[in-house]
Amino acid sequence: MSFLKNLFHKPPAVEKTEITKRFDLIGRVGQGSMSKVWRARDTFTGNEVAVKVLDKVKMLRFESRFPPELKKPSEGEVAVTFKHPGLVHTLEYGTTTEDEQFLVMEFVEGLGLSYLVDTQNEMMQSGRLRFIVQLAEAIDYFHKEGWIHRDICPRNVLVDPDGVVKLIDFGLVVPNTRPFQAPGNRTGSANYMAPELIKRQRTDQRIDIFSFAVTAFEMFTRELPWDTAETLDAVLQHINQPPKLITEFVPGIDPELGDVLMKGLERDPRDRWQSMSEMVEALRDVRKRLHQQAKARQRKVAKPRPVAPANDEAPRADAQGPAGGPGQGPSGRPGQGPSGGPRKKPSKKPSSGPEGPPKSR
Helix, strand or coil: CHHHHHHCCCCCCCCCECHHHHEEEEEEEEECCCEEEEEEEECCCCCEEEEEEECHHHHHHHHCCCCHHHCCCCHHHHHCCCCCCCECCEEEEEEECCCCEEEEEECCCCEEHHHHHHHCCHHHHHHHHHHHHHHHHHHHHHHHCCEECCCCCHHHEEECCCCCEEECCCCCCEECCHHHHCCCCCCCCHHHCCHHHHCCCCCCCHHHHHHHHHHHHHHHHCCCCCCCCCCHHHHHHHCCCCCCCHHHCCCCCCHHHHHHHHHHCCCCHHHCCCCHHHHHHHHHHHHHHHHHHHHHHHHHHHCCCCCCCCCCCCCCCCCECCCCCECECCCCCECECCCCCECCCCCCCCCCCCCCCCCCC
């Protein structure tokens, strides 16, 4: 894992930055529990960026939870290493003249996933499964780089105007190594925290799988798998109960898709998906199958249905008769039956094509 090597070869200290001189702060665009984010123009480059400034007191309190010998990397050190379309791109990081950590990131114009969950608008209805797969792929990349996110939830996800999902916050990230998996550090968003994290047990990447499954469940149902809890004590009371079934809220959900999501919600991490790669593969398979089924239905609807003549008019002159020329009976005379008399009326029953009448949907 190259990131561990990089942590021991940090760049030399850089000059502290006075934020209001370096950036034109256009307006506040977000505020987390430990940070504030501005839309800004970088006076060095002229580019529009997002500037995130971390609360000094809260960061010191958070970092004090880790033994000094662990050398936990800062959010900037972690974020600047990511190169993936599903993770917001961090351009640089540093320290302000007020000794606050800050990050300079690409500015993403888009909608928060929390908003899409709440409104269930057309964008969510038509793109839901695609968004879920994209977010899963971003988390899979994150894990393969050797990190645990620890705070996967709709609040930390944006969807840009092109429908690309972006994971935007890395404030609670830790390396996925034995020292950082140790029990005791209970941080995250309460309603999305895995049971083993709440119980202060050893953790690994499977806590992110659980949080992702809660998020995906909410994207479909606008509800949480358990009753909403405002405190960790309240969460502790309901994690001993099985989650609500997604079919209670979405009876028509594809059964295989429902099973994939519910497996991610297993309270015992041993019963969950063991890696995000496994879950991503299952989600891709479901999405591919549903896409193929949808295309097959469209082809069936678009296929014209053959129809027999609706009245007693003679067949068109270009219709081929059974034995004679165009529009002729066996005797060669137009419009006559086998005996040469008037032809019989065509059956009123509509003809069907070689595949029979279209099946009802």
